[in-house]
Amino acid sequence: LVLDGGRERFEVDRGAKNLWRTILLFIQHIRLFNNCQLGNIRIDHVGINLACVLE
Numbered sequence: 001l002v003l004d005g006g007r008e009r010f011e012v013d014r015g016a017k018n019l020w021r022t023i024l025l026f027i028q029h030i031r032l033f034n035n036c037q038l039g040n041i042r043i044d045h046v047g048i049n050l051a052c053v054l055e
Contacts, residue, residue: 002009010025012018027043030036036044 008029010022012022012025030038030043036042036047041047
């Protein structure tokens with residue numbers, strides 16, 4: 001998983017559960033570094049409320 005234009009890289013091993021780990025890492029990155037926003041979509045309580053998964 002490459003984030004922030006390649007400045008951050010997370011190694012995710014192969015396996016069935018790693019798809020979900022990658023998705024959770026992506027959501028966490030959006031929550032922490034992109035002000036809970038992906039384009040015009042907010043992931044906090046104002047938008048689709050995915051950030052509550054990580055709290």
